[in-house]
Amino acid sequence: MSFHSKLAGAAAAIALLTGAASAETVLIQAGTLLAVPGKAPLSQQTLVVTDGKVGAVKAGYLDAAGAGAPAGSRVIDLRDSFVLPGLIDCHVHLTGELGPRSQLAEVQDDPEETVLDGVAYAHRTLMAGFTTVRDLGAPARTGFALRDAINKGEVQGPTILAAGMMVSITAGHGDVNGFSEEVTHALRPESLCNGADDCRRAVREQIRKGADVIKLATTGGVLSNIAAGTGQQMFDDEAKAIVDTAHLMGKKVASHAHAAGGINLALRSGVDSVEHGSYLDAEGIKLLKEKGAYLVPTLLAGYTVVGMAKASTTLTPAQAQKALEVGERMKSSFGNAVKQGVKVAFGTDSGVSHHGENAYEFKLMVEAGMPASDAIKSATVNAADLLDRGTRIGTLEAGKDADIIAVAKSPLEDVTELRRVRFVMRQGTVHKEAGTPVAFIPKT
Numbered sequence: 473m474s475f476h477s478k479l480a481g482a483a484a485a486i487a488l489l490t491g492a493a494s495a496e497t498v499l500i501q502a503g504t505l506l507a508v509p510g511k512a513p514l515s516q517q518t519l520v521v522t523d524g525k526v527g528a529v530k531a532g533y534l535d536a537a538g539a540g541a542p543a544g545s546r547v548i549d550l551r552d553s554f555v556l557p558g559l560i561d562c563h564v565h566l567t568g569e570l571g572p573r574s575q576l577a578e579v580q581d582d583p584e585e586t587v588l589d590g591v592a593y594a595h596r597t598l599m600a601g602f603t604t605v606r607d608l609g610a611p612a613r614t615g616f617a618l619r620d621a622i623n624k625g626e627v628q629g630p631t632i633l634a635a636g637m638m639v640s641i642t643a644g645h646g647d648v649n650g651f652s653e654e655v656t657h658a659l660r661p662e663s664l665c666n667g668a669d670d671c672r673r674a675v676r677e678q679i680r681k682g683a684d685v686i687k688l689a690t691t692g693g694v695l696s697n698i699a700a701g702t703g704q705q706m707f708d709d710e711a712k713a714i715v716d717t718a719h720l721m722g723k724k725v726a727s728h729a730h731a732a733g734g735i736n737l738a739l740r741s742g743v744d745s746v747e748h749g750s751y752l753d754a755e756g757i758k759l760l761k762e763k764g765a766y767l768v769p770t771l772l773a774g775y776t777v778v779g780m781a782k783a784s785t786t787l788t789p790a791q792a793q794k795a796l797e798v799g800e801r802m803k804s805s806f807g808n809a810v811k812q813g814v815k816v817a818f819g820t821d822s823g824v825s826h827h828g829e830n831a832y833e834f835k836l837m838v839e840a841g842m843p844a845s846d847a848i849k850s851a852t853v854n855a856a857d858l859l860d861r862g863t864r865i866g867t868l869e870a871g872k873d874a875d876i877i878a879v880a881k882s883p884l885e886d887v888t889e890l891r892r893v894r895f896v897m898r899q900g901t902v903h904k905e906a907g908t909p910v911a912f913i914p915k916t
């Protein structure tokens with residue numbers, strides 16, 4: 473590490489600790505720059521970053537001493553790198569990670585332990601090049617607390633849009649299952665609802681606590697420890713009440729949905745995204761296009777649970793059975809959706825898989841038939857649009873947040889390159905410098 477980059481690191485650390493936006497100008501010299509995913513990358517460009525924002529994008533390498541560079545500018549040399557906007561994951565669970573302890577953690581861990589796990593996972597996620605995530609389910613207020621600490625600069629992590637707790641029916645994907653009756657009742661989440669009025673209440677509770685977005689489950693889930701299948705579990709009036717209440721209060725809605733009945737119910741009710749979409753049928757594809765809703769495929773979750781069902785005892789028999797059924801379908805439904813031209817936003821369901829391995833999703837998307845350029849667009853331009861952040865993130869243009877990452881080689885040629893992110897800047901602060909080891913190796 474050079475003296476200059478050490479200084480830069482120290483400045484970044486101080487800026488992080490004080491929460492102060494640095495007023496200095498940073499010139500990022502990019503060997504190749506994919507400023508707007510979906511368009512062609514350009515070689516030998518300079519990003520001018522001031523106050524956490526992209527001020528300008530200039531052709532050629534702008535030098536600190538050169539014409540047009542503000543006095544005192546600092547140069548970050550990424551002339552040997554491929555530079556692109558920070559990645560966005562629209563479906564994570566930052567405060568947990570599936571493992572042999574998962575079920576016990578529900579009764580043994582207090583929110584204090586959970587939120588500290590979230591601090592570690594948020595850091596891994598940022599180091600992997602994900603500068604914004606949407607957290608679609610975390611216990612109590614843990615997701616909101618983590619989001620707020622990152623916004624204050626107290627914790628290093630991605631920008632978070634948090635849903636809080638998932639709105640679900642009794643015995644549904646958001647219920648606590650597999651415990652004694654006494655324990656089940658003690659743990660019963662307030663985000664459970666039955667009937668339209670009760671579902672309006674459940675949405676309002678999450679918004680009162682600080683939800684940026686509402687998550688609901690119209691079908692059963694693989695990882696709920698109940699042998700109730702992955703079919704439709706909510707009635708029309710319940711789903712409609714949830715979506716309308718959220719939209720009335722200006723919040724977007726994401727629905728967990730595996731079975732076609734639940735996918736189509738969610739879309740008829742007006743959700744903004746369908747998560748998983750495992751048994752997507754012709755009606756679902758028609759509705760996705762008609763409504764302009766996004767599919768968030770989470771292929772990595774399917775891949776992970778199939779592996780667990782086959783090779784470990786992490787999943788209970790009720791979970792393993794569902795995992796084997798759903799995992800493969802997720803991939804073929806996604807391939808079909810791509811062929812039909814459905815809008816796709818990137819999402820991994822990380823927390824099922826290890827945090828920090830989010831970019832493995834790109835490989836699965838490409839294997840299922842999506843071109844690498846479209847997969848990258850799904851994790852930048854499209855994800856920003858779904859999150860209603862299109863004016864701030866998703867591309868590197870004047871006025872956008874300086875959420876910038878770099879890899880060694882072109883991910884348009886080999887999308888797995890995105891698993892080896894070597895440089896991360898979020899809102900103008902460098903969190904990972906070129907030269908830092910790239911691989912995160914989980915312990916389990």
Ligand SMILES: [Zn+2]
Nearest residue numbers: 563565608821
């Ligand atoms: Zn999820």
